[in-house]
Amino acid sequence: MRKPWSARAILAPVVAATLIGTAACSGSSGTTTNQAAPPPKASENQINPKSRDQVKDGGTLTWALSGFPANFNYYELDGTDVDASYVNLAMMPQLYNYEADATPVWNKNYLASEPVLKTDPKQVVTFELNPKATWNDGAPITWEDLYWQWKSTSGADKAYNISASNGYENIESVAKGKDDHEAIVTFKTKYADWQSLFTPFYPASTNKDPKTFNAGWQKSPLKTTAGPFKFDSADATAKTITLVRNEKWWGDPAKLDKIVFRAIEPNAQVDALANGEIDFVDIGSNVDAYQRALKISTAEIRKAAGPNFRHLTINGTSTVLSDVKVRQALAQAIDRTAIAKALTGPLGIDPKALNNHIFMSNQAGYQDNSGDIGKYDVEKAKAGLDAAGWKLNGDTREKDGKKLEINFVIPTGVKSSEQESQLVQNMLAQVGAKVKINAVPVDDFFDKYVTPGNFDMTVFAWIGTQFPVSSAKSIYANPTKNAKGELDIQQNYARVGSPELDTTFNNATAELDKTKAATLANQADAQIWQEVHSLTLYQRPELIATKKDLANFGAKGFASVIYENIGFVK
Structure with missing residues (x-):
């Protein structure tokens, strides 16, 4: 889920974070190979595509989550994990869907026509909303819903505890057009990835009050929705969320009767699939789980490329890691290629370290910006720590009477971590x-x-978006103070940044020429390496074990999940 937003989930404009560490994969076979394979093409996915007339009407999809979300508002700081996004996207409006190659396609369920873009003298986008589109409480979807989505996530009002302001901070105004169904969005600074905005968006009523925005979604998803499914129930004790078919949905009716989300410890999910308790699992880079999944007669493994990667986040406010020289030295002591080999090599994947925080190795724009920081060199690491004043005393270094001890926090039950x-x-x-x-x-x-x-180091996966440059911005933006005087980190869990890096990102997201934008993004990445905000480890494409008869679902890569088309083959 970059959580969001290149985060912790696959949503624009932020990213989402996830706990499951899956390995890269390629090809259509469900078997391993002795020959190392590069990451598959970014446009490849495997979802068992079927036309709607080939899919049964009815049935329940049981969907495993890695945990019960702390907040179901994807735009709130605690809500941008991949699990919350999976639940939300079944119920909430999205102006754009995305194809397997990340091409955006305007969503006819919510838009009456293709949005109109003008760039001179200012960037202006006109959205004509579908007049048939309504919230399930009967209220029409109007320009005001877009207006309040912008107001709550722009970052201007610090009372909103947002996960990211990417794109929304570039907007000058959202105004009513010829009627309530037309929204005119004017930008104060150009924003290349404008198609990432308002995907999803929520009812105006939920965004007008910061308290509702921050805390109103903590126990369950929103009851006012506008998608093929609607909220039915949530049980935090049993760790389940149930959605049912929305009878007021104006689009193609959902094939499934319901979706039941169950939080199950990641290491136990393959057994749950084998026992028929769930219908699919992201199996991770757990070789044992992969081999066990291959033996499930009713299941198959679907594979896709994706903008996903495992990384090591380093807390720049830590008492032992606040010195950039220490972070640089420790980075040189970590053999990222060895980690990639250990986690992906047994699956037949070419075990290469990822050397870019923004672009994946199979994406246009990728280049190695890691420099000396990314090169494994134990002697340089030792010399760097010596120069930073950390002297060896026995097995552990000390400085001013303090030992160089690192609190490395990981989630239980995640083998890759x-x-x-x-x-x-x-x-x-x-x-x-x-x-x-x-x-x-x-x-x-x-x-x-x-x-x-509350950590010195940690590790998880960023699940990116179809917009790698703009979605990365909130992860590396320089933290600022909020209305309470607290540090507003958005998705910058490392708490490392600089005004110079912010400027480079702003220039990149404002550049409408993709080649020039990629050049600027790589300049930003080089700065990230020098600051040692985090260390990219290896690319994490999707490897999904799923029941063979599950249709229109699986390893989707860049593509959107079309929830109303998910079902079981007749």
């Missing part, structure tokens, strides 16, 4: 840094540890 943290622990021990691995409950991982900064 366990492996990665142990590898880093062994590597940093070679240069005199003692890593203490702290496994915490999966439901608390982001809410109580990552978001408030």
